[in-house]
Amino acid sequence: MDVQNPFLYGELQEKVYMLPPPGCRRQGENVVCQLHKSLYGLKQASISWFREFSSAIHTIDFCQSKADYSLFTQVNGTSLAIILLYVDDMVITGNKEVEIKNLKAFLSSQFRIKDLGPLKYFLGVEVARSKTGIIICERKYTLDILKEAALLGAKPTKVPIEADLVLTLTGSNSLHEPPRYRRLVEKLIYLTITRPEIVYIVNTFSQFMQDPQQHHLDAAYRLLRYLKGAPGQDWARCPITRRSVTGYCIFLGNSLVSWKSKKQVTVARSSAETEYRSMAAATCELSWLRYLLEDLPVKHLQPARLLCDNQAALHIAANPVYYEHTKHIEIGCHTVCERIQKGEIKTSYVRTREQVVDLFTKPLCAPIFHTHLVKLGVIDIHTPT
Known part of the structure; x- marks a missing residue:
């Protein structure tokens, strides 16, 4: 088929086209191939597969979650x-063994599948079981990172970053191999899936990807030495942009299920405003988790407790009045007030020294760091007792 654009690659009128593979093109020809089915590796392949899987699974009365389309x-x-799908890999679970067997039999009749047995390893995440529950970690993934950095024999550190360390854009020479730093940070970002205590520092490292310098890499290597041992306080944490850091962690019972550390998009005028924005972000995550629990289905009739160590921020949330010093805050932040009025959340004060979220917003000294780490429920199942 002749085309005007020789770099055409995508869908036209619901039909899929691709450039001819090397060796099948003549010089000067502007042609593409029309595919009768999606080929593995094309961006349309995953979409076509998901449509086919969804159509098949809906025939046996499975419902797709609106909170997470892969559930x-x-x-x-x-x-x-329950089925959790990631491209062509899936996790199947349920409360009755016979239902799981029937589901596997149906999938076998519709697709070519391979049953790998009880879940032990999924997308780099290791799964271990005990009488007290399920534990996930990325031990092998961590060891692979240490091996690539040649730090398997390095001396461990007790904390991932010094409490008084502030990383800046300048301060040392630029790296001769910037991709080396970028690959390391990308791997560390994936590691935060199971290591909440490194979320803040990895988020900081990711802000220097454009021009990484030697002191950035040295700080990243210190973090690796911390991982080897366990496979200053200003409300405007970033000295470059003066933007604060939003941090939260959410527990379901005693289990940590969600956490986040992210630089805020605007400069806050006070610590109260910073805390209020963080409360808004946590409220949105709580609302999403409620929808997810409904799909599972798990009933959560009581309001979620939202703890904050700033009395002024709690006052703003409880009194939705636009004072002179709060009227500039975005309307979206006032979702906290709406959820309180609906009875979905209930705010409470927590003393600063007991605020676990500090782990996600600033460097901490070793005693406080490990105290908060214990509260998060982070343990090392490979440490001998």
């Missing part, structure tokens, strides 16, 4: 079956 659930009386 499918089936409720049949007292039985519950």
Whole structure:
């Protein structure tokens, strides 16, 4: 098929086209191939596969979650079956073994699948079981990072970053191999899936990807030495942009289920405003988790507790009045007030020295760091007792 654009690659009128592979093109020809089916590796392949899988699974009364489109659930009386899909890999679970067997039999009749047995390793995440529950970690992934950096024999450190360290744009020579630093930070970002205590420092490292310097790499290597041992306070934490850091962690019972550390998009005028923006971000995450629990289905009738160590921020949330010093705050931040009025959340004060979220917003000294780490429930299952 002749085309005007020789670099055409995508969909036209619901038809899929691609450039001819090397060796099948003549010089000067502007042609593309029309595909009768999606090929593995093309961006359309994953979309086509997801459509086909969704159509098949809906025939046996599975419902797709609106909170997470990769989650499918089936409720049949007292039985519950769950599928979590990632491209062509999936995790299947439920509360009745017979329902899981029936689901596997159906999938086998529709697709070519390989049953790997009980979940032990998924997308780099290791899964261990005990009488007290399920534990996830990325030990092998961490060791691979240390091996690539040649730090398997390095001396461990007790904390991932010094409490008084402030990273800036300048301060040392630029790296001769910037991609080396960027690859390391990208790997560390994926490691934050199971290591909440390094979220803040990894978020800081990612802000220097454009022009990484030697002191940035040295700080990253210190973090690796901390990982080897366990496979200053200003409310405007960033000295470059003066923007504060939003941090929160959410527990379901005693289990940590969600956490975040991210630089705020605007400069706050006070610590109260900083805390209020963080409360808004946590409130949005709590609302999303409520929708997810409904899909599972898990009833959560009581309001979620939202703890904050700033009395002024709590006052703003409880009294939705536009004072002179708060009227500039974005309307979206006032979702906290709305959720309080609906009875979905309940705010409470927590003393600063007991605020676990400090782990996600600033460097801490070793005693405080490890105290908060214990509260998060982070343990090393490979440490001998």
